[in-house]
Amino acid sequence: MADLDDDDLIPAPAPDALPAYARTRDPIPLLVKVKAEGMRLDHYLQVFFKDLSRSSLQNAILSGNVTCNGKPTKASYKVRNDDQLVVQLPAPVNDVIVPEDIPIEVLYEDEVLAVVNKPPNMVVHPARGNWTGTLVNALAFHFGDQLSKENGNFRLGIVHRLDRDTSGAILIAKADGIHNKLSQQFEKRTVFKEYVAIAQGEFERDSDYIEASLMQHPRDREKQCVAADPNHPDAKPAMSYYEVLEKFRGYTLVKVQPKTGRTHQIRVHLLHIGHPVLADKAYTGRSEFRKSDIVPGILPATADDEVYLSRQSLHAFRLRFRHPVKDNWLEVEAPLPADMRAALEGLREHRPYR
Numbered sequence: 467m468a469d470l471d472d473d474d475l476i477p478a479p480a481p482d483a484l485p486a487y488a489r490t491r492d493p494i495p496l497l498v499k500v501k502a503e504g505m506r507l508d509h510y511l512q513v514f515f516k517d518l519s520r521s522s523l524q525n526a527i528l529s530g531n532v533t534c535n536g537k538p539t540k541a542s543y544k545v546r547n548d549d550q551l552v553v554q555l556p557a558p559v560n561d562v563i564v565p566e567d568i569p570i571e572v573l574y575e576d577e578v579l580a581v582v583n584k585p586p587n588m589v590v591h592p593a594r595g596n597w598t599g600t601l602v603n604a605l606a607f608h609f610g611d612q613l614s615k616e617n618g619n620f621r622l623g624i625v626h627r628l629d630r631d632t633s634g635a636i637l638i639a640k641a642d643g644i645h646n647k648l649s650q651q652f653e654k655r656t657v658f659k660e661y662v663a664i665a666q667g668e669f670e671r672d673s674d675y676i677e678a679s680l681m682q683h684p685r686d687r688e689k690q691c692v693a694a695d696p697n698h699p700d701a702k703p704a705m706s707y708y709e710v711l712e713k714f715r716g717y718t719l720v721k722v723q724p725k726t727g728r729t730h731q732i733r734v735h736l737l738h739i740g741h742p743v744l745a746d747k748a749y750t751g752r753s754e755f756r757k758s759d760i761v762p763g764i765l766p767a768t769a770d771d772e773v774y775l776s777r778q779s780l781h782a783f784r785l786r787f788r789h790p791v792k793d794n795w796l797e798v799e800a801p802l803p804a805d806m807r808a809a810l811e812g813l814r815e816h817r818p819y820r
Contacts, residue, residue: 498549507534508541511553521617521649526555563619564598565607572608573635574798578644578791580609580623583800586633586777591621605638613638614645626652629730634661634782635800647790652727658786661722661732662711662802664779664809665741666750669718673709676735680704680728689748690730692738704728706735712810713819716760717744719810721783732780744809746778755779755809760816774809781806 502510511523511532524541526532533552534543545551571583582601589596592603602622605613613623616639623638625648639645651657679701683689693701705725712719718741722732730749736742737749747753755775758764764771786797802810 492554494553494555496551496553498545498547498551500547502545503547504544506541507532507539507543507545507551510545511551515553526553531555563592563606563622564603565610566598566603567607568599568604570601570604570608571800573800574796578640579648579789580638580640581635581785581798581800582638584628584633584636584782586631586803586805589630590627590636591624593620601636609638609640612640614640614642616642616645616649625649628782629778629780631777632661632780632782633800633803633806635785635798636782637785637787644790648787651787655726656788658784658797659724659727659782660784661724662781662783662806663720663722663732663736664744664755664775664806664813665718665720665736666744667716667718667741668713669708669710669720669741671710673707676706676708676739678704678735678738680731680734690728690734692734702726702728704731704735706732708736714813714817715820716817717813733778744779745775746780748778753777757812757816760812772808772812774812775805777805779806779809 496511496514498510502513507527508520508524511527512520515523523532527539527541530538531554533539534545535550536552570585572580573583574581582605584590584601589600590602592598592600602620602624605623609623614625615622617624623640623645625637625639625645628634628636637648639648679693679696679698680690681693681698681700681702683691695701696703703726707723707725708720710718710720720736720741722736724731728734733743733746733749737746742750745752745755753776754773756766757770757772757774758766758768781802782800783802784797784799786795788794789796
């Protein structure tokens with residue numbers, strides 16, 4: 467439960483899930499009594515905020531909305547007698563999800579869960595600046611009221627998330643109890659995840675582990691970086707395993723299995739070893755991968771040029787997890803999207819491995 471900034475965990479509590487006492491910007495003071503001494507902070511708060519999920523409370527703590535004796539703390543902190551807690555949860559911005567008839571590809575579905583293939587350039591759930599056109603809007607249309615509300619209306623059914631420009635398999639829960647069981651698998655690292663990426667450069671090894679602790683970038687809060695000091699208090703251990711699938715001159719198709727789930731882990735790890743994900747604007751400054759990048763003589767942005775990719779070339783290819791009811795292993799694959807297929811076809815034609 468210490469990995470609260472996990473890329474798979476919902477990053478913030480849903481305002482619409484808050485009960486009446488939390489629908490305020492006024493701080494809520496709590497004084498710890500001796501009988502609660504030794505409880506984890508998130509467990510202690512759940513005694514008072516019964517309508518909130520533990521993940522929502524953990525994220526409230528992580529975001530600094532809960533202080534202990536005037537200072538931010540951790541969800542794992544063991545409360546002590548006479549600790550003075552102050553809880554300030556955000557007021558809701560909007561609690562209505564508008565169902566939208568947005569096409570989605572359902573890869574697997576049964577009575578309790580579904581796996582869908584999220585397209586690139588789609589935000590997973592509504593948030594500031596993206597109230598419509600999200601995956602949740604699409605899910606609300608296609609599944610109606612058959613979606614878990616464990617994380618509130620803004621995140622109907624969403625067990626984990628993918629970045630906006632990352633495509634691929636994402637798991638959806640249809641009931642709160644099912645949602646909790648699936649979330650536990652992610653938190654315990656028992657879900658097998660496999661991604662496919664097209665990366666810059668030719669890998670020296672056909673397979674290897676990347677072990678490098680990650681932390682928030684010191685100058686850009688939207689980015690992560692490899693921690694220079696793995697013992698830094700903000701550094702979080704991270705490990706990825708990669709295997710080369712196909713080689714090209716100057717480029718590589720690689721599959722990556724993250725053993726941890728840090729924010730932007732695959733993107734930062736591949737960058738760290740000198741092989742950044744193609745068209746990853748945040749980490750490379752390049753937002754496109756074009757035909758002119760690999761074919762000599764073609765001028766950029768001309769009639770002969772072709773944009774293969776206009777987003778990071780990262781795809782969540784495979785999910786394997788235990789079915790929360792049947793207890794059998796379930797494996798689901800999401801086929802590569804059209805833009806990554808086009809990029810690979812261009813590389814095979816113009817940059818075959820020598």
